[in-house]
Amino acid sequence: MTDKLPTIAIIGGTGDLGTGLARRWAQAGYNVIIGSRTADKAAEAVTALRAVMAERGCKSVSVQAADNVSAAREADIVALTVPFAHHRATLESIRDGLSGKILIDVTVPLLPPKVARVQLPPEGSAGQIAQNLLGESVRVVSAFQNVAAEHLKDGHSFDCDVLVCGDSKEAREAVIALVEAAGLRGFHAGSIANAAAVEALTSAxxxxxxxxxCHAGIRLTGVAAPGA
Amino acid sequence: MTDKLPTIAIIGGTGDLGTGLARRWAQAGYNVIIGSRTADKAAEAVTALRAVMAERGCKSVSVQAADNVSAAREADIVALTVPFAHHRATLESIRDGLSGKILIDVTVPLLPPKVARVQLPPEGSAGQIAQNLLGESVRVVSAFQNVAAEHLKDGHSFDCDVLVCGDSKEAREAVIALVEAAGLRGFHAGSIANAAAVEALTSAxxxxxxxxxCHAGIRLTGVAAPGA
Known part of the structure; x- marks a missing residue:
């Protein structure tokens, strides 16, 4: 056992939300692997990430580039930030690397052009689709769906809580630690079935x-911040 | 045309949430009809409501009792606060009195015993079920699903916003006015399809x-209060 921070792969890490999470976690000292469909595109994102970290005065960040499949295989924890249209195919492509790991599913089932209308899938949620597809060897935890990517990308604190859903309490705890590392408050919000609430709320x-x-977010009221 | 405040019927007005809304709206000067399955039960609730209003020093409140069917027929705006198990049957019983009116659906599709688990109906939400069942002559607006009844029942202000969903913007505006009359902030949150988000959030x-x-609620962040 070691105290070393885990390595996090961000699948679809070149998108807005993936970029935002990569910046937050790299700055917090995590080892980050940015995954993309091609290693070349991931490498460009890593170069850009290093430049932003240098601007912020972060001297020793640990970031690497990989194609999605390699990124998922090499990481301890995997975050999935792809458009819903690519959700299932991406999961199928990386599933062999996920066994025994936590998958943080950030996907929201937006169906363009009506992205401001709740259109949940028959399975209930993207998070539930992932858990069904991956089976019990992977602990799927949904989080970050209500967070504006623009806010994550800049280095400042901002006013949005993260509801964390998943069937394993231990896995939710691990993700709440990553939420806090990103500078936000995270809360246990129930089983993966409850991802439906958080995903639907994004459309609202x-x-x-x-x-x-505006750029609206949500705050829980009437509940003390964990650890406070 | 008149400036007189509308008459609001609260169907299932003897429950916790109905009691809370009745207190808030009666205190704000609205004419309130408490509906129940029998007029006798409604009359008991009205007696109790008058006593609470007297304790609070509200001298001239306008409250009446009726069975649900009469209450819906006599009101200008109808609020439905029944358990999900009675939702459809209650709507069918009152629908003849609803034509041309706004129905505020407060119902959350909780399926005991797993009330902390999101279990949305195949139609998407209770609000969507109501709109489908009642047709276009009734403007269904969902609201108040995330508000703790205990907080509504006491007279104090508390920290929870109300997301207001419905296909008619004008109807949402009317309900937002009622949210504000109850001492809360109300926000346009989309079409009745988006009721799914707010209903699901209740389970979370x-x-x-x-x-x-705790007794958690939600606040929108990053958005100015309407009228502020």
Whole structure:
């Protein structure tokens, strides 16, 4: 056993949300592997990430590039941040590398063009689809769906809580630690079935953003921050 | 046309949430009809409501009792606060009185005993079931699903926002006015399809309440309060 921080792969790590998470976790000292469909595209993202970290004065960050399949295989914890249209195919491509690991599913089932309308899949949620597809050897935990990528990408603190859903409490605890490493509050919010609530809320927040010309988030009230 | 405040019927108005809404709206000066399956049970609730209002020093409240069917027929706006198990049957019993009106659906599709687990119906949400069943002559607006009844019942302000979903923007506006009359902030959160997000969130909040021994609510962040 070691105290070394785990290595996190970010599958689809070149998108907005993946970029934001990579910056937060790299800055917090985690080993980050940015995955993309090709290693070349991932390498570009790593170069950009190093430049941002240097601007922020972070001298020793541990970041690598890999194709998605290698990234998932080499990491201790895997975060999936791909558009819903690629969710299932990406999971199938990386599943051999996931056994025994935690998969953090950040996917929201948005069906363009009506992204401000809740359109949950028949399975209930993207998180549930992942858990069904991967089976019990992978602990799927959904998180970060309500967080604006723009806020994650900059280095500042911002006002949004993260509801963390998954069937394993221990896996949720591990993800809550990663939420906190990203500078946010994370809360146990139930089994993977409850990912439906958080994923659906993203569409409602997109509606609210359009209606009120804002970047809305949510805060839990009436509950003490974990550890506070 | 008149400036008189509308008459609101609360169907299932003897339950916790119905009691809370009745207190808030009666205190704000609305005419409230408490509906129940029998007029006798409604009359008991009205007696209790008058006593609470007297304790709070509210001298002239306008509250009446009726069976659910009469209550719906006589009101301008109808709020439905029944357990999900009675949702469809209650709607069928009152539908003749709803034509041309706004129905505020407060129902959450909780399926005991697993009330902390999201279990949305195949139609997507209770609000969508109501809109499908009632047709276009009734404007269904979902609201108040995340509000703790205990907080509504006491007279104090508390920290929870209300996401308001419905296909008619004008109807949502009318309900937001009622949310504000109850002392809360209300926000346009999309079409009735988006009721799924808010209903599902209730199960997640129930989980959070158990996990953290609290009465959790939500606040929107990053968006100015309407009218502020």
């Amino acid at each position: 927040l997109i509606f609210i953003n359009k209606q009120y010309q | 909040l129930i989980f959070i309440n158990k996990q953290y021994q």
